[in-house]
Amino acid sequence: xxxxxxxxxAAVRLLAGVSSKKRLMHDISELAGSAxxxxxxxxxxxxxxxxxxxxxGVGRGVALPHARxxxxxxxxxxxxxxxxxxxxxxxxxxxVDLVFALFAPKDAGVEHLKALAxxxxxxxxxxxxxxxxxxxxxxxxxxxxxxxxxxxxA
Numbered sequence: 001x002x003x004x005x006x007x008x009x010a011a012v013r014l015l016a017g018v019s020s021k022k023r024l025m026h027d028i029s030e031l032a033g034s035a036x037x038x039x040x041x042x043x044x045x046x047x048x049x050x051x052x053x054x055x056x057g058v059g060r061g062v063a064l065p066h067a068r069x070x071x072x073x074x075x076x077x078x079x080x081x082x083x084x085x086x087x088x089x090x091x092x093x094x095x096v097d098l099v100f101a102l103f104a105p106k107d108a109g110v111e112h113l114k115a116l117a118x119x120x121x122x123x124x125x126x127x128x129x130x131x132x133x134x135x136x137x138x139x140x141x142x143x144x145x146x147x148x149x150x151x152x153x154a
Contacts, residue, residue, distance in 0.1 A: 001114050003122070003146045006102070007077035011035035012142045016083040024086055025051070028065065028078050028101045036076045038103060043069050047101065057090025062123045066102040066116060075104045075115040081132060081141060098123065098132055122148045 013031055018024050029043035046067035050056070057063045078101045085095030100119050104112035122128055128148045135141055 009142045011078045055089035057088035059092040063096040072105045
């Protein structure tokens, strides 16, 4: 599994003016709706439900929200770079500006976990995060993600 398998260029954005975690979840879901045809209301509900189990802010300004949703045909990703970080209840208590969300079919077992592992490993790479933060063009951000050196998912 590679980033090219899980994210398309239309699912990568720079966002300005996001004021809260809840607003960010809505924006992620709307982007998933436009890029993959997911029902944005179902997607945001699933993200918020998952988030209620524990925040998905993993530290160093990175969040990896994820949820299983009806309507997803495969594991699908959305990447958002925030112009201004938002509070996300991250493990290190730092605000978040890099967000990679994953949506998986309700019955996706190991594929969902493989995608989450791939994204997690890549977003822990300080060099990749530095490049993402230095670029504000959606196409460039997609290229950085899809060309990031990463070990194959388990």
